[in-house]
Amino acid sequence: MPRVLTSITRFALIPVGIWAMVACGYHFQTAGVIPEGLAPIFIEVFENRTNQAGLETTVTNAIVFEFVKRNEAALTHNAADASVVMKGVIRSVELQTISTRGRDVAGERQVTMRIDVQLVAADGKVKWAAKNLSGQEAFPVSNDKFLTDERQRAALGTVSTRIAERVYDRLIDNF
Numbered sequence: 251m252p253r254v255l256t257s258i259t260r261f262a263l264i265p266v267g268i269w270a271m272v273a274c275g276y277h278f279q280t281a282g283v284i285p286e287g288l289a290p291i292f293i294e295v296f297e298n299r300t301n302q303a304g305l306e307t308t309v310t311n312a313i314v315f316e317f318v319k320r321n322e323a324a325l326t327h328n329a330a331d332a333s334v335v336m337k338g339v340i341r342s343v344e345l346q347t348i349s350t351r352g353r354d355v356a357g358e359r360q361v362t363m364r365i366d367v368q369l370v371a372a373d374g375k376v377k378w379a380a381k382n383l384s385g386q387e388a389f390p391v392s393n394d395k396f397l398t399d400e401r402q403r404a405a406l407g408t409v410s411t412r413i414a415e416r417v418y419d420r421l422i423d424n425f
Contacts, residue, residue: 282422
């Protein structure tokens with residue numbers, strides 16, 4: 251009898267779990283629909299206006315990966331075949347100490363990145379834009395500068411992925 255009750259309890263909890271996920275705003279990412287006239291898209295390497303070498307590659311790769319993951323058919327491999335070209339600018343990267351470990355020694359920092367993105371048609375008209383998109387991520391600071399730099403790069407990679415998701419979501423939702 252206890253085994254039967256356990257099975258019934260498990261099946262009764264499934265709808266409760268689903269309800270909890272929906273109530274918390276949890277949802278699965280979908281491909282969505284790229285607005286008409288904006289596909290295929292060619293993604294240019296973003297302009298990097300920060301002192302973080304190579305960040306333009308990290309951000310551009312995150313954007314491309316997000317499109318490939320959710321709607322690869324929306325992309326093209328050269329600008330000549332594109333309806334629009336995605337252009338982006340990495341405006342800033344800011345570091346802030348958010349905790350210390352001892353006097354004047356950072357224990358944890360937070361990196362914040364801000365970017366602008368736009369879709370530009372062949373005639374130069376901006377068809378869509380998202381300004382001042384930002385993301386942040388904390389990372390632990392070490393006495394080893396190389397390790398701290400590696401952690402900062404990893405945090406910037408995480409921020410790039412989050413911003414890429416936001417770019418795609420805004421494109422399909424808020425047009």
